[in-house]
Amino acid sequence: MTIEYIRYRVGAGRAAAFEAAYARAATPLGESPHCVDYELARCVEDPGDYILRITWTSVNDHLEGFRGSPEFGRFLAEIREYVPDIQEMRHYEPTSVAGPAGPPTLYEWAGGRSALLRLTETFYRTVLEDELLEPVFRGMDPAHPRHVADWLGEVFGGPPAYSGHRGGHRHMIGRHLGRAITEQQRRRWVSLLLDAADEAGLPADPEFRAAFAGYLEWGSRLAVVFSRPGAEVDVEEPMPRWDWTMPPWKDPASGG
Structure with a gap:
């Protein structure tokens, strides 16, 4: 696995539009077989600064596989405006130093x-x-x-x-x-x-x-x-979030 970090400085005045663009770009990114997961984080001290973390199956899969795919074109179309705002873009590999992982979604x-x-x-x-x-x-x-x-x-x-x-x-x-x-x-x-x-x-x-x-x-x-006809509903309700009702299953044969 390879982890890519991209640091953006878009400014607080463009933050909402930036997040909306990445929400749209999430679809082609998630469709790529080379993308394992991703997360966009906003800086607390400077709300116009962001870090995008993408886990790729490998550097080559990112640079050759994803960037040569139709998904990349759709992804880039959504965030092209913000490419000049990139401050840093690098690939990293995990080390042996890590804390306990939480349960998967x-x-x-x-x-x-x-x-x-x-x-x-x-x-x-x-x-x-x-x-x-x-x-x-x-x-x-x-x-x-x-x-x-x-x-x-x-x-x-x-x-x-x-x-x-x-x-x-x-x-x-x-x-x-x-x-x-x-x-x-x-x-x-x-x-x-x-x-x-x-x-x-x-x-x-x-x-x-x-x-x-x-x-x-x-x-x-x-x-x-x-x-129901005439139903009164609150259209401003937030998106529901569903999680485990019991911890994820572990195969006893694995010793977990």
Whole structure:
């Protein structure tokens, strides 16, 4: 693994636009098989200063793989304006000096955006063939599976791609207003998504599936509430964040 650090000085007056640009750029960055993870941090003492940390599979994968890919073009298009604000950009490799790592996010445990995209593409192929759910999704935007993968990724601790591209929780609530989703449709939606998780190869350990199923139950029941005719909802609610209900599973055979 190689860690790249990029230090920016954009100024406090441009900070909001800079963060919004990187929220959009997070989607192509997360789609790259060469990108392991990333984080944009803001300086406390000087709020216009930022450090972007990206973990790559290797230096060569970054310089040759990512920069030669279509994802790089989309990434650069979002942040090109801020390239002159880069103060330093270097690659580093980890040493043996490190503290204990925290548990992975559900996003990381699931396999990142590629795994969630497999899930949503599998699921939405299924719903269009389902008698109960097809009327709900008839005329669906072809990009809808990608948008839902971004939503799930952000909810499960991944990059804020949905907020950056679609407007966050406000937009998701708006997509359900007045749709009058029935309890039968909700149950079928949950059931087919659980089946899609199996087909897409998401982790099958009890702890992950408990957290995953818990979110589906919680989120789908809220969707039913939001969809009722005349429902009064708070569109300013923040994006939900979902985490482990139990610690991540450890294989007893590994001695962990």
